[in-house]
Amino acid sequence: MGRKxxxxxxxxxxxxxxxxxxxxxxxxxKIHGEGKWSNIVKETGLKRCGKSCRLRWMNYxxxxxxxxxxSDDEEDLIIRLHKLLGNRWSLIAGRLPGRTDNEIxxxxxxxxAKKAQRSQSRKQPRVDxxxxxxxxxxxxxxxxxKNQTIESQNCTTGVVVPTTAxxxxxxxxxxxxxxxxMAPSNTHHENESSSKGLASGDNDNLSSFxxxxxxxxxxxxxxxxxxxxxSGLNDITSTANHSTNTIQxxxxxxxxxxxxxxxxxxxxxxxxxxxxxxxxKCVQAEQGFDFMSLLxxxxxxxx
DNA sequence: AACTTACACAACCGCACATGA
DNA sequence: TTCATGTGCGGTTGTGTAAGT
Numbered sequence: 001m002g003r004k005x006x007x008x009x010x011x012x013x014x015x016x017x018x019x020x021x022x023x024x025x026x027x028x029x030k031i032h033g034e035g036k037w038s039n040i041v042k043e044t045g046l047k048r049c050g051k052s053c054r055l056r057w058m059n060y061x062x063x064x065x066x067x068x069x070x071s072d073d074e075e076d077l078i079i080r081l082h083k084l085l086g087n088r089w090s091l092i093a094g095r096l097p098g099r100t101d102n103e104i105x106x107x108x109x110x111x112x113a114k115k116a117q118r119s120q121s122r123k124q125p126r127v128d129x130x131x132x133x134x135x136x137x138x139x140x141x142x143x144x145x146k147n148q149t150i151e152s153q154n155c156t157t158g159v160v161v162p163t164t165a166x167x168x169x170x171x172x173x174x175x176x177x178x179x180x181x182m183a184p185s186n187t188h189h190e191n192e193s194s195s196k197g198l199a200s201g202d203n204d205n206l207s208s209f210x211x212x213x214x215x216x217x218x219x220x221x222x223x224x225x226x227x228x229x230x231s232g233l234n235d236i237t238s239t240a241n242h243s244t245n246t247i248q249x250x251x252x253x254x255x256x257x258x259x260x261x262x263x264x265x266x267x268x269x270x271x272x273x274x275x276x277x278x279x280x281k282c283v284q285a286e287q288g289f290d291f292m293s294l295l296x297x298x299x300x301x302x303x
Numbered sequence: 304a305a306c307t308t309a310c311a312c313a314a315c316c317g318c319a320c321a322t323g324a
Numbered sequence: 325t326t327c328a329t330g331t332g333c334g335g336t337t338g339t340g341t342a343a344g345t
Binding site for chain 2: 327332333334336338342344345
């Protein structure tokens with residue numbers, strides 16, 4: 001269904017960029033600014049497709065690119081952001097000045113995911129490296145989870161998530177958000193690409209239940225923080241009283257309940273949260289929401 | 304020294320979405 | 325409304341190099 005790739009057009013260079021090519025691209029951007037990548041070919045004669053130019057600029061030539069190793073602090077931030085956002089590398093990169101999505105993605109696959117794999121290998125048999133990178137197994141598991149019947153409680157409006165399902169995958173955020181959203185109608189997020197927003201890098205059953213549980217905690221911390229207020233979600237979350245939000249593990253089930261919220265409110269909130277979150281509207285510093293504060297907050301209340 | 308393996312990272316590919324004609 | 329095009333994103337591959345045998 002996708003468009004025919006234009007980069008394969010005859011006469012276009014491929015592979016590593018040469019210094020003269022870099023120079024031409026930098027000169028063009030200096031004069032015309034970013035964007036209109038396809039015009040570069042026409043106007044400069046550079047034998048690279050616009051897509052390739054954009055990538056080269058974004059990942060390598062941009063003047064604000066930070067070079068050098070990822071620091072411990074940055075790694076910690078990446079891990080936390082990945083826990084919250086999944087494989088939304090561009091969003092994660094947006095919170096790390098000077099770092100690119102490609103760089104973070106590479107770093108994740110070559111360092112963090114590997115560490116996780118190592119720590120897990122004590123408990124689990126080895127899993128094929130490519131499967132870890134692609135998350136294909138968990139992608140299937142996630143879609144299975146989405147199709148599972150979700151029970152719901154009626155007292156304190158909860159969503160009961162079978163812990164067996166949680167243990168089969170650790171796509172916590174998509175799972176939780178879609179699960180909450182599906183509770184009343186079973187109609188949400190069905191058309192979402194399975195590859196989007198899924199935490200595939202840290203899959204491999206990395207203490208999956210614990211990770212999911214932590215995410216839920218994070219979720220409610222977000223819910224209790226200023227985030228919803230700043231997102232204009234006061235009405236929905238005002239009923240989600242801090243002291244009565246619970247996550248309960250009971251036999252085969254993990255029960256999530258928000259006292260005072262009905263299923264529709266939870267669903268609406270979940271949709272708004274995800275929409276705002278993934279479109280980055282609520283995590284822009286200039287709009288008043290201090291994401292670092294949120295992370296610090298989560299940090300300070302962890303464990 | 305020669306060869307193999309593992310690693311790091313740049314670049315490519317396919318897809319989805321946005322936009323304008 | 326439909327279609328073509330541009331852009332952005334995440335997954336994957338290719339390649340140079342360091343480390344190990």
